[in-house]
Amino acid sequence: xxxxxxxxxxxxxxxxxxxxxxxxxxxxxxxxxxxxxxxxxxxxxxxxxxxxxxxxxxxxxxxxxxxxxxxxxxxxxxxxxxxxxxxxxxxxxxxxxxxxxxxxxxxxxxxxxxxxxxxxxxxxxxxxxxxxxxxxxxxxxxxxxxxxxxxxxxxxxxxxxxxxxxxxxxxxxxxxxxxxxxxxxxxxxxxxxxxxxxxxxxxxxxxxxxxxxxxxxxxxxxxxxxxxxxxxxxxxxxxxxxxxxxxxxxxxxxxxxxxxxxxxxxxxxxxxxxxxxxxxxxxxxxxxxxxxxxxxxxxxxxxxxxxxxxxxxxxxxxxxxxxxxxxx
Amino acid sequence: xxxxxxxxxxxxxxxxxxxxxxxxxxxxxxxxxxxxxxxxxxxxxxxxxxxxxxxxxxxxxxxxxxxxxxxxxxxxxxxxxxxxxxxxxxxxxxxxxxxxxxxxxxxxxxxxxxxxxxxxxxxxxxxxxxxxxxxxxxxxxxxxxxxxxxxxxxxxxxxxxxxxxxxxxxxxxxxxxxxxxxxxxxxxxxxxxxxxxxxxxxxxxxxxxxxxxxxxxxxxxxxxxxxxxxxxxxxxxxxxxxxxxxxxxxxxxxxxxxxxxxxxxxxxxxxxxxxxxxxxxxxxxxxxxxxxxxxxxxxxxxxxxxxxxxxxxxxxxxxxxxxxxxxxxxxxxx
Numbered sequence: 001x002x003x004x005x006x007x008x009x010x011x012x013x014x015x016x017x018x019x020x021x022x023x024x025x026x027x028x029x030x031x032x033x034x035x036x037x038x039x040x041x042x043x044x045x046x047x048x049x050x051x052x053x054x055x056x057x058x059x060x061x062x063x064x065x066x067x068x069x070x071x072x073x074x075x076x077x078x079x080x081x082x083x084x085x086x087x088x089x090x091x092x093x094x095x096x097x098x099x100x101x102x103x104x105x106x107x108x109x110x111x112x113x114x115x116x117x118x119x120x121x122x123x124x125x126x127x128x129x130x131x132x133x134x135x136x137x138x139x140x141x142x143x144x145x146x147x148x149x150x151x152x153x154x155x156x157x158x159x160x161x162x163x164x165x166x167x168x169x170x171x172x173x174x175x176x177x178x179x180x181x182x183x184x185x186x187x188x189x190x191x192x193x194x195x196x197x198x199x200x201x202x203x204x205x206x207x208x209x210x211x212x213x214x215x216x217x218x219x220x221x222x223x224x225x226x227x228x229x230x231x232x233x234x235x236x237x238x239x240x241x242x243x244x245x246x247x248x249x250x251x252x253x254x255x256x257x258x259x260x261x262x263x264x265x266x267x268x269x270x271x272x273x274x275x276x277x278x279x280x281x282x283x284x285x286x287x288x289x290x291x292x293x294x295x296x297x298x299x300x301x302x303x304x305x306x307x308x309x310x311x312x313x314x315x316x317x318x319x320x321x322x323x324x325x326x327x328x
Numbered sequence: 329x330x331x332x333x334x335x336x337x338x339x340x341x342x343x344x345x346x347x348x349x350x351x352x353x354x355x356x357x358x359x360x361x362x363x364x365x366x367x368x369x370x371x372x373x374x375x376x377x378x379x380x381x382x383x384x385x386x387x388x389x390x391x392x393x394x395x396x397x398x399x400x401x402x403x404x405x406x407x408x409x410x411x412x413x414x415x416x417x418x419x420x421x422x423x424x425x426x427x428x429x430x431x432x433x434x435x436x437x438x439x440x441x442x443x444x445x446x447x448x449x450x451x452x453x454x455x456x457x458x459x460x461x462x463x464x465x466x467x468x469x470x471x472x473x474x475x476x477x478x479x480x481x482x483x484x485x486x487x488x489x490x491x492x493x494x495x496x497x498x499x500x501x502x503x504x505x506x507x508x509x510x511x512x513x514x515x516x517x518x519x520x521x522x523x524x525x526x527x528x529x530x531x532x533x534x535x536x537x538x539x540x541x542x543x544x545x546x547x548x549x550x551x552x553x554x555x556x557x558x559x560x561x562x563x564x565x566x567x568x569x570x571x572x573x574x575x576x577x578x579x580x581x582x583x584x585x586x587x588x589x590x591x592x593x594x595x596x597x598x599x600x601x602x603x604x605x606x607x608x609x610x611x612x613x614x615x616x617x618x619x620x621x622x623x624x625x626x627x628x629x630x631x632x633x634x635x636x637x638x639x640x641x642x643x644x645x646x647x648x649x650x651x652x653x654x655x656x657x658x659x660x661x662x
Contacts, residue, residue: 046515153604183371184542185620188586188600195597210516213545217588217595237593254520255590256545260568262591263548268524271517274485 006034013067029228042219092165096177098157109145155186244316332359339396348609354560367551422497426509428489439477464495487518566642
């Protein structure tokens with residue numbers, strides 16, 4: 001993986017939202033990452049950690065405060081107007097809520113055709129054919145193109161959202177919690193569909209979710225975010241077996257395993273309190289206020305640990321990563 | 329075994345809508361024993377929440393309980409007067425909901441709302457009610473309870489609000505606490521804290537808990553017994569170890585196969601249950617799961633199975649059962 005050229009590379013990306021009275025929400029703080037062609041990268045963290053904002057920065061739905069985002073070697077943050085628009089075709093997004101992300105007044109056919117029209121790609125019969133083909137690809141009846149979103153179930157709507165994202169033959173798809181609004185029995189349908197589509201169209205995914213068990217299933221590599229920072233990156237087997245950041249460890253231990261025998265033997269690393277405010281994040285390591293192994297005040301409260309290599313293809317931002325207990 | 333504290337017998341709750349009668353809960357029966365932790369799992373629309381609301385007679389129009397008994401210590405809640413139900417609600421049986429923000433009044437302090445819950449059932453001097461509220465907040469591990477008792481709900485985080493709701497639920501030391509998706513709106517680390525709290529309360533106060541959830545992992549970490557619901561019916565019930573290790577209903581089995589497990593390194597394709605849950609105005613003939621069941625036989629299409637004993641203390645409503653469906657000689661075919 002290391003010697004290939006990344007499809008997408010983010011460098012020191014920062015996003016602050018003004019929060020009044022001169023304060024700001026530090027949603028994303030100095031994040032650097034690479035996404036390689038054909039892989040699925042999972043991005044996990046609790047609500048408010050900045051994972052959705054990062055997804056929107058990558059797809060250029062939000063402008064960065066500072067930093068660079070290179071796609072196929074081109075810095076998207078430097079592009080404007082038509083040039084940026086042409087790159088946007090290759091970056092598509094699937095949203096969490098299949099109810100609010102589809103216009104209720106448009107037919108499914110028009111929803112899927114909209115990106116094609118925006119880029120003036122296909123017209124008339126050819127466009128209709130492409131829409132029907134896309135419906136078929138995502139497992140829907142191609143003759144449903146005249147129906148409206150409310151005629152579909154949540155899972156079917158998510159398939160429509162996926163068809164729309166595929167319309168422009170993108171290279172990278174950012175899926176922001178694509179299954180968390182769906183029923184359990186439908187979630188597997190969508191995960192399987194996304195995996196099939198990836199093989200068929202050589203897609204690259206950034207899969208954003210709060211559920212580490214789903215992320216671990218679908219991803220080749222997993223990034224863990226906490227309060228605007230990436231705190232750990234590793235492949236999905238390694239991150240579970242050998243977490244090097246105490247937050248990752250706590251997150252893993254908090255996820256209940258659907259097996260009472262296994263679950264009763266697990267030890268939960270209880271975190272004190274909840275995620276602090278991103279308006280005024282803690283000094284030094286942002287996790288130090290909840291960390292079970294922090295050494296205070298020095299170094300954890302006054303120095304920021306860099307995201308550094310701890311093992312092969314495994315980076316973590318912790319001064320005491322060797323003290324993170326191994327078994328989950 | 330001890331006398332059940334709650335017995336539900338053939339409960340049917342229906343919603344009379346313009347489109348027709350929705351058979352939301354269709355013949356549900358179960359017992360709850362003192363101090364037990366019972367999980368009710370199923371997908372949205374399976375009737376798990378309506379079952380819970382029926383127990384407290386909180387089903388809203390156009391919904392109505394049309395059949396069955398809900399026996400609380402032998403008295404039928406279904407036929408009680410409104411005053412009698414109000415006496416039980418919040419005192420003997422308390423309920424907490426998924427979204428603590430919308431269940432708390434934003435213009436009243438948390439402490440005031442807990443005091444209200446106490447005073448609804450007992451005449452107590454307001455000083456005593458206040459000190460009881462502080463004590464309850466401490467019990468649910470709210471730090472600095474003495475000062476936080478004067479906070480408004482918006483000053484609490486999501487996890488603290490759910491703790492405050494639990495404190496309110498515990499105000500009158502109920503014998504049953506019904507928790508409807510209590511952790512669904514919370515982050516996993518906070519969910520783990522709330523589950524631990526519920527586990528401790530169940531152990532220390534012997535409060536029986538009915539936990540309603542769609543999350544199999546949550547059931548596995550808290551419950552001793554589980555009911556699996558599908559399309560308004562209980563399709564399987566039994567001790568939690570049996571249901572997870574040896575599920576006999578194809579729906580239970582499929583559900584467990586369809587969720588990725590954190591502790592699995594294998595990257596197998598997930599089993600997916602095709603189709604989607606049925607319309608409960610016109611439920612399918614025969615077994616309600618049959619259109620989505622990969623193990624169905626002819627009988628399933630027209631003959632509706634009742635719960636049958638399939639193992640120690642375990643019942644499933646299935647003509648086939650997984651034991652036969654997965655048998656190597658394929659006795660199913662033909």
